[in-house]
Amino acid sequence: MKTDPGRFFENYRLGETIAHAVPRTVSGGERALYHALYPARGALHSSDEFARACGLPAAPVDDLIAFHTVFGKTVPDISLNAVANLGYAEGRWLAPVWPGDTLAATSEVIGLKQNSNGKSGVVWVRTTGTNQHGQAVLSYVRWVMVRKRDLDAPAPETVVPDLAKAVAASDLAIPQGLDFTGYDFTLAGEPHAWEDYSVGETVDHVDGVTVEEAEHMLATRLWQNTAKVHFDATFRPDGQRLIYGGHVISMARALSFNGLANAQMIVGLNGGAHANPCFSGLTVKAWSEVLDKAETSVPGVGAIRLRLVATRGGAPFQLKGEDGKYLPEVLLDLDYWALMPV
């Protein structure tokens, strides 16, 4: 059979490195589509001139374009037969991606644990995205639950990687040349600098977007993500297309402009949970909580650690019920580091 059935749990070997297929060159086209698909307004990614005033040669593409492109490469090898996308950790954006760059991705299997039912297991991979110069632009750990096809295949030795709860602020990569000392808060859209945010502070981003089938499919295809559930309405018994979790990430991040306009660049991904599935017709809203703050080695640039929560409505700032489980209206609980002007 020439078609690719994807990998099953028993096909992964600890320590192996998988080179993912179909490198991708991004251009101003991807940037324009990103702005059409999400209400993204971060000035550094919107304007070459603004980016130059911040010490960069031009506006990089949105940091999540890099993430989605690299993630999309991994789907055929990592999550085609995944039952669940369980988590992210130790994500670091290592270099900006510019129009014209070509991205490729590899993943190393760093953990394996068969489930007690013997029908599936958890696979941990560390994925690295690289540009055409061989330079790493992004690295993150993801773990997924994957079905076994051959239930008789022996369980591998259980290895659960020891993952950091959060990327240390000192490990965040600041893009070369970035300089916020002449930062224009008026052009950026909000006056709030790094020092104006305090740990524990919450922000309701207010705005909402009702999502459409055509839009999430355009987005997910753009990243060459091939997971069938996003595209084929006959795949699930309920006739619904499951929206790619990354679509919710980008939507929530874009909505967070309203209150976090100066959280310009994403540089770390500490963790994330797709708490509940998202479907067409729902209205996505978002709120954030400041989890931590740190100085960086670059003058004028502060790091802020944010919890970004996407919901399908309901009151903001509610996350889990008394049972410790995510509330049904919570779609996403993401933990990331961004760079802000001080």
Added chain:
Amino acid sequence: MKTDPGRFFENYRLGETIAHAVPRTVSGGERALYHALYPARGALHSSDEFARACGLPAAPVDDLIAFHTVFGKTVPDISLNAVANLGYAEGRWLAPVWPGDTLAATSEVIGLKQNSNGKSGVVWVRTTGTNQHGQAVLSYVRWVMVRKRDLDAPAPETVVPDLAKAVAASDLAIPQGLDFTGYDFTLAGEPHAWEDYSVGETVDHVDGVTVEEAEHMLATRLWQNTAKVHFDATFRPDGQRLIYGGHVISMARALSFNGLANAQMIVGLNGGAHANPCFSGLTVKAWSEVLDKAETSVPGVGAIRLRLVATRGGAPFQLKGEDGKYLPEVLLDLDYWALMPV
């Protein structure tokens, strides 16, 4: 509170200049999306080669891309709390926008008039879009009705600007280098030159487009227009998303190719009314009326003043009822100047 509530009527001061946030670099991506969103076929904006044959260095982006981008910048400051978008005047396109250009916008408050009910008022602004060279590319007056938040705020002195009924033909800016003397009517798609149109002539553009939620949201986001009613189906009691009026402008203008293929460049906006709201599922059609004609200082280039009417069906050439009000099927009544080969 860190989120932006937008300005209310009492927040505007006569004479103040508002620098709008989030400059935007446009590329071939925005052009491609424009062609995907609207049936735009004007050869000058479609083909670098055709544009060069008309004396330009390359194809500029569609004139309405410049308009929407600049307009989108103004929304957070001007119309986030607007009850109604009342009118446009004195619009002039001052220089073409090329892929790679970065647009920013400022608005000067030129008029204020509190309504007699004390709950809202009309704000007139003159908005200027500039490119990365500081060159003005577009200027227009818009007035909107804006709610008051503090009903006790004193009414400002009433100042109603004296606006021209139409931009004088002699004030139209002809793009540098534009030369229609070797104009190729075959490649442009229609044989009708400027002298073939007479004042009072009407053209039914025949074609129709049924509009979809995904499309108008993609378009409106692309211009970074943040008005909530376009995106959030929970915002209005009827659960409908109001379509951005500019989407109807671009749709009607694109449809007008059929009969006005040689009305290549928009250079003036004399007025405009969004007569009735547009919603997903309606089929937009268009007709035009020649309001005026003028020669220009450039050999081979004529100016034509057009009324462009978008409808949701119904017989063409019907605009208002006996009561002087727009018919319910009329969506848009726009008055603009375009340049045509003589």
Added chain:
Amino acid sequence: MKTDPGRFFENYRLGETIAHAVPRTVSGGERALYHALYPARGALHSSDEFARACGLPAAPVDDLIAFHTVFGKTVPDISLNAVANLGYAEGRWLAPVWPGDTLAATSEVIGLKQNSNGKSGVVWVRTTGTNQHGQAVLSYVRWVMVRKRDLDAPAPETVVPDLAKAVAASDLAIPQGLDFTGYDFTLAGEPHAWEDYSVGETVDHVDGVTVEEAEHMLATRLWQNTAKVHFDATFRPDGQRLIYGGHVISMARALSFNGLANAQMIVGLNGGAHANPCFSGLTVKAWSEVLDKAETSVPGVGAIRLRLVATRGGAPFQLKGEDGKYLPEVLLDLDYWALMPV
């Protein structure tokens, strides 16, 4: 009347050449949109680096972008009043199209045959797409059934062109510089080379995409295809918008990556039938059959002739019923040549 009613059967003359309007410059924007609209993953069209490793200066735009752009140009002159799109033959891709290229198109009328009912007739045209250097990039024959407007117009002399059943392998144009000797099958996504396919072999491409109104309209507009039935829900009595047949071609071709990832470039179009209409809400699937194989003059490059069948579900590999007619679930039956690494 200034609007274009399109041509009717009696308006075609054997041997005349029609220069189609509105040349079009393509960019990275069209490429990005193509990847958003279809699950296209061919590495040669996705990555500049991969294309360079195959001897090309950069990644060309997808071969079907060239086809759709040229086809779109012809619609106002050839198929605006067409009752049916009957077939394709003798299609050859003659040179890659690069971002920045400007495409124009001409068609020569090579056959005419009035139907016995006197109300319509068949028109055969050979269409040629050229770039800004005057170089032909694509040539194909298409025939359509077109209505007569003047039923009294005399029937033209019947001339039915003698068309090849398939483009001879020796007539396929291999892009200059193409070299598959260092082809990276891992990055391309599948290990199957030209020699791994045998004539008669069938491949079920497995994946499916449920199509949306917004998506097919975005695509069809992008190619500046003006056929009313694709956009106007009030045009057909059933209120449905007919999906452009080319949308189905691109969808099926993109789906065929799964099993034919190395069929990198389309170089010949031998024939094609739009067996049944496609509408929004259907889920498109695809299967292929290897019809022929041929060596080429270029080391490492083989030609493979494929039948590509798009369906709206149903079991794969079923094409026609006992009556010799296409099964109702078959949407497309396409016969093309592609280039593969040996």
